[in-house]
Amino acid sequence: MSVTMEKIVSLCKRRGFIFQSSEIYGGINACYDYGPLGVELKKNIKDFWWKSMVYDHRNIVGLDSAILMHPRIWEASGHVAGFNDPMVDCRQCKARFREDEIDPKKLAAGQCPRCGNKDVLTEPRQFNLMFKTHMGPVAEDASQIYLRPETAQGIYVNYKNVLDSSRQKIPFGIAQIGKAFRNEITPGNFIFRTREFEQMEMQYFVQPGDDIEALEMWKERRMAYYDKLGLNMSKLRFEEHGPDELAHYAKAAFDVEYEFPIGWKELEGVHNRTDFDLSAHQEHSGKDLRYFNDQTRERFLPYIIETSAGVDRTLLACLADAYEEEQLEKEKRTVLHLSPAIAPFKAAIFPLVKKEGMPEIALKIYDDLRGDMNVFYDAQGAVGRRYRRQDEAGTPFCITVDSQTLEDQTVTLRDRDSMEQLRISMSALKQALQDKIKGE
Numbered sequence: 001m002s003v004t005m006e007k008i009v010s011l012c013k014r015r016g017f018i019f020q021s022s023e024i025y026g027g028i029n030a031c032y033d034y035g036p037l038g039v040e041l042k043k044n045i046k047d048f049w050w051k052s053m054v055y056d057h058r059n060i061v062g063l064d065s066a067i068l069m070h071p072r073i074w075e076a077s078g079h080v081a082g083f084n085d086p087m088v089d090c091r092q093c094k095a096r097f098r099e100d101e102i103d104p105k106k107l108a109a110g111q112c113p114r115c116g117n118k119d120v121l122t123e124p125r126q127f128n129l130m131f132k133t134h135m136g137p138v139a140e141d142a143s144q145i146y147l148r149p150e151t152a153q154g155i156y157v158n159y160k161n162v163l164d165s166s167r168q169k170i171p172f173g174i175a176q177i178g179k180a181f182r183n184e185i186t187p188g189n190f191i192f193r194t195r196e197f198e199q200m201e202m203q204y205f206v207q208p209g210d211d212i213e214a215l216e217m218w219k220e221r222r223m224a225y226y227d228k229l230g231l232n233m234s235k236l237r238f239e240e241h242g243p244d245e246l247a248h249y250a251k252a253a254f255d256v257e258y259e260f261p262i263g264w265k266e267l268e269g270v271h272n273r274t275d276f277d278l279s280a281h282q283e284h285s286g287k288d289l290r291y292f293n294d295q296t297r298e299r300f301l302p303y304i305i306e307t308s309a310g311v312d313r314t315l316l317a318c319l320a321d322a323y324e325e326e327q328l329e330k331e332k333r334t335v336l337h338l339s340p341a342i343a344p345f346k347a348a349i350f351p352l353v354k355k356e357g358m359p360e361i362a363l364k365i366y367d368d369l370r371g372d373m374n375v376f377y378d379a380q381g382a383v384g385r386r387y388r389r390q391d392e393a394g395t396p397f398c399i400t401v402d403s404q405t406l407e408d409q410t411v412t413l414r415d416r417d418s419m420e421q422l423r424i425s426m427s428a429l430k431q432a433l434q435d436k437i438k439g440e
């Protein structure tokens, strides 16, 4: 049975992954809050990315720059002048569209996207996607600043600081995870397109001329990363941007696309940004941002290969990929086949019944595992129902203390995907779980 967005939204709410923001006030459009399971999944995805970038590469270091930055950064980057979407309004039904998202064939056939009247559309107006606010108590033009629409610029303006303090040499990368904000005209599809979201961006600085090879290298590495993350590789592909689709900063751009329940959509961008950003910041700041090669005694502006992934979109892809409704003999089970590395809980511990000292033993196991991994304790209701709840939460393993435990200190270890149970000695449990989580 194929997964729909409605099913994911409903599971997310039911199990505490994701809630509509400000729900008790009627909600606020396209903003979402991550609940107890969602925040763990999100954190695990970010940790997984960070490890794959910063810890798995000798030449990549991390950064966490401020969301609020000098407004001239956004002039230099081209965002003030060029980060626009063409906005079209329907005079009849008041619906608002992005002109580039209106299907020209449908329009020619007289079907405007909502009310069906193409003659009442306004001319497109350029709408800047940056959120504006004011710094300090006086709301005047001079104090206007922006919420960053991408984390990348925080890396570019710090690249010299990082270079001078970390002794990196070209080629090297700077990785950052953080919030970005865009006043999207048509947000939607749950957490796919929101106005506040998180990005995981890595900017790789190379010698000009090495950029084409570096782009190919990063395309390969990014696909290998999604494979390791556990996504179904037949649902991933690259789409190259044509010359008319390229962002203002890019010489070449590839989208990593995932086949979401709403179709093939962008998950990540891999871009060759050349020296566009560094030369713009050099010009606007008046600071020399050239790299000095102490062997050749040359100074030059590095080229930048960027990999830019959305945290929320990755999370949505992981949920869609993992979701399954399985028809068992007597019932239907909903299960999230999340990779153990990113699953919110690694294991759940149950006493079979609340007597004969079983809860005490189960709590002892729970306390012993808690220091090493995120685990859950549940003693409520029939054990079958407890298994089902964990299947829906994506918990890969369940441990049950039963009457045999009292005799031989073994517990059952149940596998989420196969539903098979084996008996394992309590003393070997932690190591066995750690091995399984690592995929050994």
Ligand code: GAP
Pocket: 149, 150, 151, 152, 182, 184, 191, 192, 193, 194, 195, 196, 197, 198, 199, 201, 266, 267, 268, 269, 306, 308, 309, 310, 311, 312, 313
């Ligand atoms: N620094 C380059 C950059 O920001 P982008 O293609 O505009 O490139 C990169 O964005 C990624 O950020 C996208 O592939 C997507 O995963 C995520 N993203 C962008 N806009 C988003 C939005 N409104 N809601 C959720 N995620 C978004």
